[in-house]
Amino acid sequence: MKVTAKKIAEELNLSLATVDRALHSRGNVSPKTVQRVLAKAKELNYKPNKSALFLSKRKYVRLAFLFPHYPAYFWEGIETGIQSALDDVQDYGFEINIFKTNYCLKDQKEAVEEIIATNLYNGLVICPVDDQQLTQLIAETGGDDFAIFTFNNDSPLSNRLSYVGANYHQAGRLAGEVLSLLTYQPKQLALIVDDSNTNQMRDKRQGFETFMAEQSPLTNVHVLKINNSQLDQSIRSCLEQLTSADGIYVACGSLAEVANAMTHFPEFINVKLIGHDMSQAIYQHLQQGTVAATICQNPYYQGILAVRTAFDHLMLEQPIDNKEKIVKLEIVTKENSFYYL
Numbered sequence: 001m002k003v004t005a006k007k008i009a010e011e012l013n014l015s016l017a018t019v020d021r022a023l024h025s026r027g028n029v030s031p032k033t034v035q036r037v038l039a040k041a042k043e044l045n046y047k048p049n050k051s052a053l054f055l056s057k058r059k060y061v062r063l064a065f066l067f068p069h070y071p072a073y074f075w076e077g078i079e080t081g082i083q084s085a086l087d088d089v090q091d092y093g094f095e096i097n098i099f100k101t102n103y104c105l106k107d108q109k110e111a112v113e114e115i116i117a118t119n120l121y122n123g124l125v126i127c128p129v130d131d132q133q134l135t136q137l138i139a140e141t142g143g144d145d146f147a148i149f150t151f152n153n154d155s156p157l158s159n160r161l162s163y164v165g166a167n168y169h170q171a172g173r174l175a176g177e178v179l180s181l182l183t184y185q186p187k188q189l190a191l192i193v194d195d196s197n198t199n200q201m202r203d204k205r206q207g208f209e210t211f212m213a214e215q216s217p218l219t220n221v222h223v224l225k226i227n228n229s230q231l232d233q234s235i236r237s238c239l240e241q242l243t244s245a246d247g248i249y250v251a252c253g254s255l256a257e258v259a260n261a262m263t264h265f266p267e268f269i270n271v272k273l274i275g276h277d278m279s280q281a282i283y284q285h286l287q288q289g290t291v292a293a294t295i296c297q298n299p300y301y302q303g304i305l306a307v308r309t310a311f312d313h314l315m316l317e318q319p320i321d322n323k324e325k326i327v328k329l330e331i332v333t334k335e336n337s338f339y340y341l
Helices: 005-012 016-023 031-043 050-057 072-092 105-117 131-141 168-183 199-215 228-241 255-262 280-288 299-314
Strands: 061-068 094-101 123-126 147-151 163-165 188-194 220-226 247-250 272-276 293-296 324-326 330-332
Touching: 005 016, 005 031, 016 031, 061 072, 061 105, 061 299, 072 094, 072 299, 094 105, 094 299, 105 123, 105 131, 123 131, 123 299, 131 147, 147 299, 163 299, 168 199, 168 247, 168 272, 168 293, 188 199, 188 228, 199 220, 220 228, 228 255, 247 255, 255 272, 255 280, 280 293
Parallel strands: 061 094, 061 123, 123 147, 147 163, 163 324, 188 220, 188 247, 247 272, 272 293
Antiparallel strands: 293 330
8 A cells, every 4th residue: 555644644643734844845844853754754665746746846847859750650659659658747747849840951950949949948859860960059059958868860979968769780780681681692782771861871871781791792782872852763763773683771761662663673573672660551561572571660669768768867857877778679571560560
């Protein structure tokens, strides 16, 4: 049974008001009585009601989340996780507002500046679309009065407080291992990236290329870059550049779109295609065999973990000991794909 302040009052034959003042250091209680109340609370293993405690202190925290619209299926998972975590903490005086922009550095910088200019927020959780260009802005903005956290994509050279997301160098290496197993002794591989300049994309590419170089120096990796603003056209153009391929790794968020385009190229019918994340379209391609495997990073949990990290620091005033909170990577194939929808 949960021990309440009323129970302590009854045990000590004190008024509930006196016990409440002693427990919450509100004054007008003798030091001797405070000691008696605290000793009894410890004896009974009393746990304060955190929600009531926060409300009594009148502490409120408002946090902004900022991330791109694209790819929508991924960010829907993130947003569901954010809302789930918020449901658990909003009664403590913790508020979250979500802002979305195009996958564009200019739009995101303007959004950050507008959030800061309102003076309404205690902190920002951001997925930087270009970590290098945003490093200075984050460094200048973040501080004691405005906490900045990154998630899904990091800005490691800034003074962000922490990062929540995958280890993308490891994700690239894992993709290399999966594609090696699927193609046995590949000679021609294609790596498809997008035109974003993110820490995530650089790490995936480096991890993939490093793994392949370690496995076989004879393997050729052809890097192809697609344009997010002209997606279908640029994907088709990339595929037309490939004279042959044993396997294709899509390191960006366009796995379903690449799979759609490949159905129009009969010469790629036996090519092993892998990428990242899960959507209804990717699920269908797994069932049809167009996609051989995908690597998931649990966007729902990323959303939850990002909220909890900010809440613990801003509301509970806990120091951040772990600067990087890494989510696990999971390989999904046709046979287990149902569990990831």
